[in-house]
Amino acid sequence: MPSLSSSVPGPQTLAALVESAIAARSLRLGRAAHALVLRSLAPAVPVFLANHLVNMYAKLDHPTTAAALLSHHPAPSVVAWTALVAGCAQNGRFPDALRHFSRMLRAGVPPNDFTFPCAFKACAALRCAATGRQVHAAAVKAGLVADVFVGCSALDMYCKTGLKSDARKIFDEMPEKNIVAWNAVMTNAVLDAQPDEVVGAFVELRRLSDSYPNSITLCAFLNACAGARDSYFYAGAQLHGFIFRSGFESDVTIGNALIDFYGKCHQPHTARKVFDAILTRNDVSWCSMIVAYVQNGVEEEAFGVYSEARREGWYPTDFMVSSVLCTCAGLTGLDLGRSMHAVAIRSCIDTNVFVGSALVDMYGKCGSIRDAQQTFEDLPTRNLITWNALIGGYAQQGHAMMAVAAFDEMIQGGEVAPNYVTLVCVMSACSRGGFVDEGLEVFETMKERYGIEPHLEHYACVVDLLGRAGKEERAYEFIKQMPIRPSISVWGALLGACKMHGKMELGKIAAERLFELDPEDSGNHVLLSNMFASAGRWEEATEVRKEMKDVGIKKGPGCSWITWKNQVHVFQAKDTTHPRNAEIQAALARLEREMKAAGYTPDTNYALYDLEEEEKEGEVLRHSERLALAFGLIRIPPGIPIRITKNLRVCGDCHSALKFISRIVGREIIVRDNNRFHHFEDNRCSCGDYW
Numbered sequence: 001m002p003s004l005s006s007s008v009p010g011p012q013t014l015a016a017l018v019e020s021a022i023a024a025r026s027l028r029l030g031r032a033a034h035a036l037v038l039r040s041l042a043p044a045v046p047v048f049l050a051n052h053l054v055n056m057y058a059k060l061d062h063p064t065t066a067a068a069l070l071s072h073h074p075a076p077s078v079v080a081w082t083a084l085v086a087g088c089a090q091n092g093r094f095p096d097a098l099r100h101f102s103r104m105l106r107a108g109v110p111p112n113d114f115t116f117p118c119a120f121k122a123c124a125a126l127r128c129a130a131t132g133r134q135v136h137a138a139a140v141k142a143g144l145v146a147d148v149f150v151g152c153s154a155l156d157m158y159c160k161t162g163l164k165s166d167a168r169k170i171f172d173e174m175p176e177k178n179i180v181a182w183n184a185v186m187t188n189a190v191l192d193a194q195p196d197e198v199v200g201a202f203v204e205l206r207r208l209s210d211s212y213p214n215s216i217t218l219c220a221f222l223n224a225c226a227g228a229r230d231s232y233f234y235a236g237a238q239l240h241g242f243i244f245r246s247g248f249e250s251d252v253t254i255g256n257a258l259i260d261f262y263g264k265c266h267q268p269h270t271a272r273k274v275f276d277a278i279l280t281r282n283d284v285s286w287c288s289m290i291v292a293y294v295q296n297g298v299e300e301e302a303f304g305v306y307s308e309a310r311r312e313g314w315y316p317t318d319f320m321v322s323s324v325l326c327t328c329a330g331l332t333g334l335d336l337g338r339s340m341h342a343v344a345i346r347s348c349i350d351t352n353v354f355v356g357s358a359l360v361d362m363y364g365k366c367g368s369i370r371d372a373q374q375t376f377e378d379l380p381t382r383n384l385i386t387w388n389a390l391i392g393g394y395a396q397q398g399h400a401m402m403a404v405a406a407f408d409e410m411i412q413g414g415e416v417a418p419n420y421v422t423l424v425c426v427m428s429a430c431s432r433g434g435f436v437d438e439g440l441e442v443f444e445t446m447k448e449r450y451g452i453e454p455h456l457e458h459y460a461c462v463v464d465l466l467g468r469a470g471k472e473e474r475a476y477e478f479i480k481q482m483p484i485r486p487s488i489s490v491w492g493a494l495l496g497a498c499k500m501h502g503k504m505e506l507g508k509i510a511a512e513r514l515f516e517l518d519p520e521d522s523g524n525h526v527l528l529s530n531m532f533a534s535a536g537r538w539e540e541a542t543e544v545r546k547e548m549k550d551v552g553i554k555k556g557p558g559c560s561w562i563t564w565k566n567q568v569h570v571f572q573a574k575d576t577t578h579p580r581n582a583e584i585q586a587a588l589a590r591l592e593r594e595m596k597a598a599g600y601t602p603d604t605n606y607a608l609y610d611l612e613e614e615e616k617e618g619e620v621l622r623h624s625e626r627l628a629l630a631f632g633l634i635r636i637p638p639g640i641p642i643r644i645t646k647n648l649r650v651c652g653d654c655h656s657a658l659k660f661i662s663r664i665v666g667r668e669i670i671v672r673d674n675n676r677f678h679h680f681e682d683n684r685c686s687c688g689d690y691w
Helices: 011-024 027-041 047-059 063-071 078-090 094-106 115-125 129-141 148-160 164-173 179-191 195-208 215-245 252-264 268-277 283-295 299-311 318-331 334-346 353-365 369-378 384-397 400-413 420-433 436-450 456-468 472-480 488-501 504-517 522-534 538-551 581-597 613-620 624-635 652-665
Strands: 559-564 567-572 642-646 669-672 677-681
Touching: 011 027, 011 047, 027 047, 047 063, 047 078, 063 078, 063 094, 078 094, 078 115, 094 115, 094 129, 115 129, 115 148, 129 148, 148 164, 148 179, 164 179, 179 195, 179 215, 195 215, 215 252, 252 268, 252 283, 268 283, 283 299, 283 318, 299 318, 318 334, 318 353, 334 353, 353 369, 353 384, 369 384, 384 400, 384 420, 384 677, 400 420, 420 436, 420 456, 436 456, 456 472, 456 488, 472 488, 472 504, 488 504, 488 522, 504 522, 522 538, 559 624, 567 624, 581 624, 581 652, 624 642, 624 652, 624 669, 652 669, 652 677
Parallel strands: 642 669
Antiparallel strands: 559 567, 559 642, 669 677
C-alpha cells in the first residue's frame, strides 16, 4: 500500500491548482487550493507558490487578501509585488495599483519590465500626469525605458494625460518602434478626434517602418475616417482597397470597422455589401449593420437585419436591443417598440442602463410619455443619456413644466452633470410651453453654472423661444448680436415665428437669409408664400411660387399615415385611392356636420389662396391627417388611442378641427407632425394651442 505521504500533492501540482482557479475566475476554487497548500506544506510554503497565491487573489479582485499574504512573505520578490500591482490595474483599482507600486519602491524592490506598464496604465486611467512623470523617471533610473513594452506604456500614458509633446518625444526617442507603438499613437489620436494625425502616422508607418499594419492599426484608421465622415471618405475607401489586397478582408474585426465607416459616411448599401461578405459574423457585425441603417434613416432595413439575426439564432444582447429600439423611435412604431420591450424583459436586460435609456427615448419619441416615465422610474441606475431621453420626451410632448422639473431633479441629485444636449432639451421645452423667462435663464447661466459654451442649437432655441412668444424684433436683435454665424435653424426659427404672428417684413429678411444658406429647400419658400397668402398679399405669394418654379424647386407632397394590424396606411390630401375610400368619405361628411353643429368654422387661410371660398373649405376638410383619422375611426376599436404621423406641420385649421373631433367621438387622438406631438382629448390639445 502507498504511504500517506505519497498522496500529498507536490508544490507543482498545487501551483497548477491555483492557476486553474485563476483561469476559471473562481474564488471558491482558489480558496480551496489555498487551504490545500497550507495543509500540505505549511509552514514551509515555497516562495514561488506564495507568489502564485498573491497573483491569484490579486487577479480575482481581492487585493486586501493578496496584500496580507505579501506582508507575511519573508522576502517578497519583484514577482510578488508585480502580481499585486498588475491585479489591481487589471481590475480597475488604479489608486491601489499606484499605492502598492509606491510601497514596492519604499521596500527597496526594483520594478521590472512587467511592473512599469501596469503603473503607467494606472496613471493613464486616472489622468494623473504628475504621477506618470514620476513613474517615467523611475523607469529611466532603472534603465528600462528603452524596453519596447515599457516605452509603449509610457507613450500611451502621455497621450491619455494630454501631454502630446512628451508623447511625441518618447516616440521619437524609442530605439525600436514596433507595431504596438504605432498603434498607441494612432488609437490615441482617434480618441482625441485628430484624423490628420492618424492618417499621417499610417503613412509614416508604411514609408519608414519595417512593422506591418495589423487589425488594430487598420481599425484605428477606419475609426478616424468614420469620425471625420465626408472629409476622409476617400482615404477610408482607399484603405478598403489596401485591406483587400493585403488579405485582411476575412478578419471579422476589420469587417465590422468597415461597416461602421461606411455607415457613418452615409453609404449604407456599401456597408451591407461588406456585411454580406463577412463569412463568420459575430454579434458586433449584426449590431454594426443595424446601427449603420439607423444612422442613415432606413429603419425598416435595420429592423430587417435584426429579424435576420434572430432567425439565424443570435441571442438579443443589450447593444442589439438598444439599437433596434432606435429604429422603433425613428419609425414612431409604438407597437414595435413594445414588442422589443418584451424581448428585453425576456432576455433579462430591461434594467440595463443602455437598454433602459433606449426604452425611455423610444417611448418619448413614439408619443407615450406615461410609458417613458414608468420605464425611467423602474431603472435601478440612470446615466446622462437616460435623463436626456426623459427631458427630451417631455419637450416633444410640450410638457414644459415637467421637463423643467425633471431637469431640476437631475441637477439636485448631483449624480450626473448636464451636457449641451440636456440644455437644448430644456430650452426647447420652455420654447414650446411659453416659459420665456425660464428658458432665457438657462441660456444666460449655462456657461457660469455648467461650464457649457453655447452651441448653434442653443441660439436657435432662444430665437424660437422669443419668436413663439411674439417677441420677433427682440429675436432679430439677438441674432444680430450672435458671436457665431447664424445657421439655418436660427433663421428658420425666426421665419416660423414671423409666419405665426404675421410679421411680413421681418419674415422676408429671414427667408432671404435662408435662401442664401439653403436655396434648394422648398419648405422655406412655401412658408414665405403661405405667410403672404394668409395676409392677403397674393401678388407676393404668387411671386414666391413663380421663383420656385423658375429655379426648379418642387414642394414634396404632404402625407399622413396610420398603422393598424402591422399594416401602414398612407394618405395624401384629397386622396381617394384607399380601398375603403367610400367609408372614409362618409365618415368625414358625418364629422363635418357634427363639427359645424358644435360651432366649428373652417379657417380657409390654410387652404390654397387661388381657390374660391367654397372650394377652400373643401380643401381643408380633405387634408391628409383628416383622411387618416377617418380611417382610424372606422378600423380601430373604441378605447384605443388613434395615432397619426404627418411629414409636415399640422395646419391651424386641422388643429382646431381635431380638438372638436376628439370631443365628438370621445377618443384620444395623437398626431406626430414634423415638429412635435399633439395629444387631442375632450376638445383640448397638449400643446395648449402654443405650437
